[in-house]
Amino acid sequence: MFEREVCALENLLATATKPANLKRAEALLLRCNGWTCVDIGDELVCHPDTVSRWWTELRQQLAGNDVQPRRPGRPPILDEGNAQLFRSLIFLTQSYARPYRGGDIKVLLESRGISMSLSAVYENLHKHDFSYQTARPMNPNRDEDQVTQWKVQLPEVLKETAESQPGKILKLFFQDEARFGQKGTMSKQWAPVGERPTRVRQDEFQNAYLFGAVCPETGQSHFLVATDSDTAFMQVFLNNFSKTLGRGVHALMVLDNAPWHKSASLKVPSNVTLHFLPPYSPDLNPVENLWDFMKDNFLCNKITSGIKELIKIGVDACRKVTMEIIRSVCARNYCTT
DSSP: OOHHHHHHHHHHHHHOOSHHHHHHHHHHHHHHTTOOHHHHHHHHTSOHHHHHHHHHHHHHHHTTOOOOOOOOOSOOSSOHHHHHHHHHHHHHHTTSSSOOOHHHHHHHHHHTTOOOOHHHHHHHHHHTTOOOOOOOOOOTTOOHHHHHHHHHHHHHHHHHHHHHSTTOEEEEEEEEEEEEEEEOOOOOOOOOTTOOOOOOOOEEEEEEEEEEEEOTTTOOEEEEEESOOSHHHHHHHHHHHHHHSOTTEEEEEEEOOOGGGSOTTOOOOTTEEEEEOOTTOGGGOTHHHHHHHHHHHTSSSOOOSSHHHHHHHHHHHHHTOOHHHHHHHTOOTTOOO
């Protein structure tokens, strides 16, 4: 039909980076080849009227006519000033004792003269990069200055450890323990609205312990399932962990201040250096996130008859933890070497 224009559309199709430009060029090429707007809409998953408008604009350009500018549409509910107020109000609700949901935020906005539907509230929450999250618990005795100082000093600790181990590959690991057992963990599931599902929950007293060390950067991990959490099992864990590192690898292991981590009788392998977290700061350890993930996905809704079954369930759960899970769940901006 129009050789020059078809050539231009083909070039646009080959070089377009924006999905909208790509779809428009493909739609116009199909229209040039005799496809109907309806068929093009079905093929490219867009409205036939949109294809028709694109085609009309192209023909007007070829005829030398000015294309009528599109109407700007409805102005946004939140202008720049109201958008700042919106964000400020959402941050303000973080300090409230009662959680604020969409309906509460809608009422709060109306009290400030901003009226919008509930769906618009949620749309703007996502637009401004908010999501509904459970807060990480924080110990009231925590010292924020110590936490900030620890984060600042961690790169220097990594550098000093690397310099003290010339010729070695340094890897950053985080270590922790978690208890699980016959106090059953329940997980969320889909169910009809208004019909809360029921599951059998065990309420007995035997427990087992997970020892784990993970490298958030590579996804490498090592686990031990034990009957107790003490210096003896910590020694077994460190010895086995040391053997998995491989020749020429040295691990900087970050862990909390539990007594069995600092025991005088604990013998740390030569290819492992321990580095301790600030007091009362478990949230700095990404392994805590992994324990929550495992309890929600691999250790929930279980009924066991004793410690042997608990050990087996723990081992099975550890085997299901992949490198991809660790890199995703344990990702932190300070977890790289």
